[in-house]
Amino acid sequence: MSGASDSNGQPWVGRRLRRKEDPPLITGRGRYTDDHSLPGMLFAAIVRSPEAHARVVSIDASAAKQRPGVHAVLTGEDLRLESPLPCAWVPPGVEMNVPDHWPLARGEVNHVGDPVAVVVGQDRYAVVDAAEDVFVEYDPLPVVVDPQEALRDGAPLVHEQFGTNRVHRWSLGADDVEQVLERSDVVIERRIVNHRTSGAPIEPRAVLADYRSGELTVTTSTQVPHFVRLFLALMLGMSEERIRVIAPDVGGGFGAKLQMYGEEALCAAVARHLNRPVKWVETRSEHMMVSHHGRDQVATVRMGATRDGRLTGVHIQLVADLGAYLMLLTPLIPTLGAFVMTGCYEWESARVDITGVFTNKVATDAIRGAGRPEATHMLEVTMDQLAAELGLDPLELRRRNFIPKERFPAETALGMVYDSGDYHGTLARLLEHIDPAEVRREAEGLRARGVYRGIGFSTYTEICGLAPSRIAGPAGVGVQAGLWESALVRVHVSGAVTVYSGTSPHGQGLDTSFAQIVADRLGISPQQVEVMHGDTATGPQGLGTYGSRSLSVGGEAIVKATERVIDKARRIVAHRLEAAPEDVELREGRFSIAGSPDRGMTLAEIAGEAYVVDNMPAGFEPGLEATAFYDPENFVFPFGAHAAVVDVDVETGKVDVVRYVAVDDCGPAINPMLIDGQVHGGIAHAIGQALYERIHYDDEGQLVTGTFVDYALPSAAELPSFETDRTETPSTTTSMGVKGVGEAGTIAASPAVVNAVVDALRPLGIEFLNMPLSPQRVWEAVQQAQEGVRA
């Protein structure tokens, strides 16, 4: 586009524009779900199981019901739902054990926090007190917490009826991988543990349901309002058009709000039952306990190479702890990771075998990166292990095996077709910012003071832009939905524009980047482009924000709709200025006639014609707006190279990340500042996992890390100032060449940090460590290494 759009004649796309959405958010004028209230509204508090596994013998709500202001106490049987909570992944040809999962337990609880009853009343505090007066008698059942334990014969069964704790098995790749490994000069095997984490958005979940005259409105802190509407219709037995779901301002999701939660259906059912609006707001403790967790995989990685460092095969056997129930995408998460388990490299053969397992813990599901951080972690950590085994520089091993840029689009050993990539290019750019030899020299000097400095790398590629329906949908991978996106671009009579997107941004800055894209194409300012989303009643059907899809799928739908608007604008201009539509082009903010730039019309003038319809020919259809749906042909595959420098205090085991350099390639930048923001947050998230955060259950299935005192989310004080740069290799899938970047930092960073710590400690003889690298774990490893030396 030659859409020169402001007084400088510079396009808006590519600029570090401040976020349009920020002023209300940072001045306390945001409207989150809990900021919405309705007359007559009641509050809900949920009675949750303190047991990890038990039969519910009886529930005595009589005392609670007598408390002042309590309207009702309801249990599982009272809700009258048509169907249980959904699991939307039904992979063709795969047997899967799917237990019923109801918003309130029916007879059995399977993890701590499993809801058994709801108390509804007038006062949000009083209902919490009343919930303590609901007496539930439990008959405890044996508990299983460790996924590998759970697979053993004779292990306690989470769901008796299946006769096993195995959920499913799913494989991808070649049958000959073990033969290839056998023929390889060098084969190493590592057991890589990727522990459980929480999404921990600043705003916990919240739901406000209002049912009146047969219409249901649910305001909920979600990433997927359209999905929630569909599932509410199915669960409540209502017709979809009678339901409106609104995601107002949402204070972060990180995947934890890509879900159809029991509380959403529960509030809706109770609102219908009592004919009163009902609000429920999750507490932080509840969030840590019952909002789905992420990760929790144990992988055995076998990797082979020739003596001179050519990769041969990789075989990953992965046990995924799925928790007690299968929620929206629970069993799909490890599969999403499997797609990129060959990373940036060429292999003769690769194979991934996944086993999903039930345990008495809350379900796992998508948390930022959803499977790809786990995949990258196991691959990039093992790459460093292999380099050490071969006596090769870890970067040299990577360089020898990168898919060269000439080969794109490149089919991988696992059958994915990567759209574009230049792995040597991003690595070379990274090394312009950081010189490993210099870090090693600094390390020499520091060691005398007991500080062990190390450097670690991660060169990653990921898969995002969910998703081509043909590949991801029912007949392909098995997601029970199309995964396209929609947009409606409406030019108002004044020339101002409203864009409706089916995505549901919740902090990413898409109001700004979408506006930049549209502004350039229509010759206006982004300030004149209002972006609307997150309300099923306003725009066309959409699918939400997750999987780094909003720009590469949602943005493409917007481009497509905008092109349709432009087509019509051209026809209007052509008619008014007596030229051919093909000769109308956008120049300096006006649609003008090629060759005579003084003859043209602004968007406002065109809109005036379109709506006033004074001068248009007979049969002209008034208005200036268009809807478009976009279903991508392929996924997009962003990539990059990251480096971490850490200092380890070997006396205490404390790890400090002192430098972090990231070069990411997500195609052409729409707004580099937003990319930086996403990368920063993503890296913080992964450093959090590598060093600090861990959801921990004890052997009885009790959650130990139920608050932010125990669940160590890092703050700015724990993180270095990130150094970021980009290369821009356009995707061949999207018209703008854009990929996604919302999860890249999280996908890349944990192996860089772990590799750096191992690099730091190699002089002590430490060769391998699993996350989280808590001070105690590192200290113990140092102790053992030193004992080994003494022995």
Add this chain to the structure above:
Amino acid sequence: MIPAEFDYTAPDTLDAVFAALADGGEDAKLLAGGHSLLPLMKLRLAFPSLLVDLRRVPGLSGVTRSNGDFRIGAMTPHAVLEHTGELGLVARVAGTIADPQVRHRGTIGGSLAHGDPASDLPAAMLVTEARMTLRSAGGAERTVAADDLFVDYLTTAVGEGEVMTEVAVPALDGWGFGYAKFNRRAEDWAMVAACAVVQAQDGVCRDVRVGLTNMASRPLRAEAVEDALRGQPLEADAIARAAELAAEGTDPPGDLNATPDYKRHLARVMTRRALAEAAGTEPGR
């Protein structure tokens, strides 16, 4: 995250506070900064029926020097201590408590009366040999030495109906001081911490006091370390040798982040670092 129902009052005078406490009975609790009490209430681990807020009572906040003591009002927030450099060790320690928000709300009186062995100020009180003034109804008043104040986990000598009004911290003029706090994140409580004050004469340790945080159900003095260092040259070797004794007589509780053994090890390292900072042989971290 929602506390059980309670009543609240904020009297204007100390006498009115005592009256409210008496009326409220044993379930009445004083409220200072609320940063220990309110979290316990929200987690439903504490259920006071009445909160008696001290914030309107005049004269309970501020730092003055009189004779050899600093007199610190019980309602003085950590942030004020942090920025009163003359307080030496106490300022140094207060600056490591949590984050600026907590330091602006939390008070020295609340921290000491609460008696959490993981809190930072209690060990500093042991080391400075501070004294606390406790007042009760009818003008009664008593002074408790820091060593007698801390009884057990979340248990102090502050009796029902008593209000801590002031903390007298001897000004250790000319003493060096150091603090080494080990935690995972800047805003965390100490996994283990050690504070030290050292009086040097011609490079020799004339006197030394070392306090340990989170190494038992109450803060401790590391007497073995003190005895070993007193009279020794204030040099790295002697300090390191003395610090090796830091875990003697401790009984650290294990938790998710640290086993007792690891804590004992940390106590030795932190003690060495605190002493080195106090003696000026190593900069504080």
